[in-house]
Amino acid sequence: MAWWRRGERKPAIESKLEDTLGPDGPVIRLQHVSKIFQGDEEDTVALDDVTVDIHRGEYVSVSGPSGCGKSTFLSLLALLDTATSGRYWLNGQATDRLKPGDRARVRNLDVGLIFQSFNLIGDMTVYENVEYPLTLRGVSAAERQARVDAALQRVGLSARAKQRPGSLSGGHQQLVAVARAITGRPAILLADEPTGNLDSKSGEALMEMFAELNRGGATVCLATHDPRWLAQARRQIHLFDGRMVDSPTP
Numbered sequence: 001m002a003w004w005r006r007g008e009r010k011p012a013i014e015s016k017l018e019d020t021l022g023p024d025g026p027v028i029r030l031q032h033v034s035k036i037f038q039g040d041e042e043d044t045v046a047l048d049d050v051t052v053d054i055h056r057g058e059y060v061s062v063s064g065p066s067g068c069g070k071s072t073f074l075s076l077l078a079l080l081d082t083a084t085s086g087r088y089w090l091n092g093q094a095t096d097r098l099k100p101g102d103r104a105r106v107r108n109l110d111v112g113l114i115f116q117s118f119n120l121i122g123d124m125t126v127y128e129n130v131e132y133p134l135t136l137r138g139v140s141a142a143e144r145q146a147r148v149d150a151a152l153q154r155v156g157l158s159a160r161a162k163q164r165p166g167s168l169s170g171g172h173q174q175l176v177a178v179a180r181a182i183t184g185r186p187a188i189l190l191a192d193e194p195t196g197n198l199d200s201k202s203g204e205a206l207m208e209m210f211a212e213l214n215r216g217g218a219t220v221c222l223a224t225h226d227p228r229w230l231a232q233a234r235r236q237i238h239l240f241d242g243r244m245v246d247s248p249t250p
């Protein structure tokens with residue numbers, strides 16, 4: 001063997017099949033996913049060896065005490081952040097193979113996000129915020145208008161269409177984010193404590209909307225610590241200190 005090859009590590013054997021799951025595979029697959037945030041003093045293990053499959057059309061809740069990793073879990077699913085180790089397949093494709101531009105495209109096409117941190121754009125109107133994902137997707141102007149009008153009506157904000165998000169209450173801003181998420185008719189809906197800023201009536205309406213989207217075939221993944229909404233999910237994922245556990249912890 002040539003001297004320069006002697007110390008060389010063998011390339012990992014990577015099968016093409018492993019990068020792509022079959023059509024009957026899960027819409028979301030995490031294998032041994034960990035997320036560690038490095039700090040000056042100490043590191044935080046936000047997710048610790050999480051392995052889970054979520055199938056098309058499932059309605060899954062993610063619960064656990066504050067700091068257990070719910071938002072981190074959903075951020076990874078939404079491709080807003082990357083795992084420190086482990087692998088994630090979305091829609092049958094290994095996401096570690098995606099370039100940054102592809103990640104945004106996949107997110108825009110397949111995923112609807114209702115995240116507290118995934119903010120509305122302040123210098124666009126409510127209408128424009130809701131329209132934006134459709135514009136990115138190349139939906140025609142007439143179709144955009146029909147869909148945005150319907151979504152705003154659905155969340156009760158038609159009268160606010162011309163306002164900027166900053167002039168709305170926290171609850172109303174949350175509803176704009178909801179309208180933006182549903183107007184794209186996403187195959188996967190990820191929501192991080194979406195009822196947190198809402199009064200109970202709006203919260204119930206929102207949960208009914210999620211149930212309806214799920215009946216229409218969407219996969220829903222909802223982080224919440226509100227027991228009223230946990231029951232609506234057909235499967236519950238419980239997190240504790242970043243790990244998946246079998247039953248809820250107090």
Ligand SMILES: Nc1ncnc2c1ncn2[C@@H]1O[C@H](COP(=O)(O)OP(=O)(O)O)[C@@H](O)[C@H]1O
Binds near residue numbers: 046064068069
């Ligand atoms: N960007 C970050 N930098 C450092 N630590 C973080 C960051 N995001 C989350 N964490 C930490 O990771 C853990 C999980 O946080 P998070 O996913 O927000 O939990 P939850 O949504 O369940 O309250 C917490 O200890 C939190 O402080």
Ligand SMILES: [Mg+2]
Binds near residue numbers: 070071072192
């Ligand atoms: Mg959170």
